[in-house]
Amino acid sequence: MTRSEENYLKTIFHLGGGDSKSITTNAIAEQMETKPSSVTDMAKKLSEKGLVDYVRYQGVSLTAVGVKTALSIIRKHRLWEVFLVKKLDFTWDEVHEVAEQLEHIKSEKLVDKIDELLDFPKYDPHGDPIPTKDGKFQERDEKLLSEMPINSQGVCVGVKDSSVPFLKFLDKNRIALGNTIKVLDKEDFDNSLRIQMEGKEMRISHQIAANLYVKKND
Amino acid sequence: MTRSEENYLKTIFHLGGGDSKSITTNAIAEQMETKPSSVTDMAKKLSEKGLVDYVRYQGVSLTAVGVKTALSIIRKHRLWEVFLVKKLDFTWDEVHEVAEQLEHIKSEKLVDKIDELLDFPKYDPHGDPIPTKDGKFQERDEKLLSEMPINSQGVCVGVKDSSVPFLKFLDKNRIALGNTIKVLDKEDFDNSLRIQMEGKEMRISHQIAANLYVKKND
C-alpha cells in the first residue's frame, strides 16, 4: 500500500464513500487538489486491488476492505494528533500537517503503543472520534451550534472546519472544546447568535456557529 | 529533499564520506542494496544540489551542507529510537526499522519536542551518540572489547553490529549496555575471552567481543 493509495482511500472515506455511496472523480480531485484524470487512474488501480468499487463514469465507493484500510489510517492520524497535543504541547492548529506524515508510518505495534500511552483516547484534539483497532466508530450525539434552539444548552465537543485560521480564531476568542454553551438569542437578519459560554455572554456569527459541534444537554 | 536523497546522504555519511573521503559508488550500492548505476544517477543529482562532491570514476564525499543534512537525519533516527524504547517499551532490536521511517518526518518542532520529552539523551539504545541540534557529535573514548588488555576493566557502552540476531543474542546472554566488564583471560587459539560481567564469569567468542564497545576505566 503506497502513501498515495492511502491518501486516496482516506479522501474517499471523508467524502462519504464508505457507505457504498459513489463519489465522483471530480469531487475527489478537488478535495485532493489534483486532476480528475489522475483520480481515474488511481480508481482503476484501487479497484484492481479490491479496495474500491469503480464503474466507469459512475464514480467510486469503498469496499469493506477499503473502509477498513481507510479507518486504520484515520485512526493513526487522530491518535498522532492527540499525541502531539498531549505529550509534545503542540496546539490544535499545528497537528494536522505533521499527522498527515505520521499516519503513513507502518508499524502496528507503534500505533497500539501510542494508543496505550495516551490511555486509549476516544476523540482527537478537534473532537473527531478515533476509530477503534477493529474499525468501530464511536458516533456521538452532536449537532451544529447553528441548529440549536434558543435556550438550549450543551457542551462544545468538536469543530467541523479544522482549518488553521478557524482554530486560531477560536483560541483568540477563548472558545475551546469542553466549554459549556447556552443559546440566548438568534438574530433573524444575519443568523448570528447571542450565547453564553462558560458564563460569559458573547455574540458569534452564523459562520462560526455552523462550524461548532455541540453535545446537547438532556 | 526526497526520502531517497536523504537515505543516500545518510549512507554516505555512515561509510565515512563526511571527512571529505571519497566513497565509491560500488560501496554505496552494496550498502543500500541497489545497483551502482543507480548510485551514479543519484550522485549527479546530489552534486547538482551541492550536497556532495562528485568526480566521475572517483566516488562521492559530502559537502559541509551534506554533512549537516546527514547529521540531522541521523539525529532524528536516534532520537526516535530512544523514544521507542523509553516511552513505548520497544526492545532495542525492534527500533531500527520503525526509526528508518520516522527519521523522514519533516517537522523541526517535532524533533525538538521529542528531544525535550526524552530529556536530551546523548546516546541511542545501541550506544551510538546522538548529534546535537547544531550537528555536533559527542565522540566517546571507547574501544572494542576484543582490543582490551587482560585484567583491564570497563563499562559496556555500545554495539558495533546492531543487527537483530546479535542484539537478541546479547539479550539472551544477559549482556546489556551499562554492564561492568573485566577481561580475565584471552585464548590464543580462537581469540575467545574469559570475562567477568556484573560479577559473573563467562566466556565469549571473538566475534562477540569484536562487536561490543567498552569504555575503559581510568
Place this chain on the structure above:
DNA sequence: AATTAAATTTAGACAAATCTAAAAATAGAT
C-alpha cells in the same frame, strides 16, 4: 428526441527512481 454543456476517460507525455546491458575508464599485474 436531439442538442448541448459538463463530467469523465483515454492517450500520450513527463519526472523520479530504479534497472539491465553495453561502453568507457581505472587500476593492478606482468
Place this chain on the structure above:
DNA sequence: ATCTATTTTTAGATTTGTCTAAATTTAATT
C-alpha cells in the same frame, strides 16, 4: 608500458504517479 580485470558510467527501458489535451459519455434542456 601494455594488457586485462574490475569498476564505473552511459544509454535506454520500466514503474509510479502525475499532467495536458483530445475524445467520449452522461446529464440537462429544449
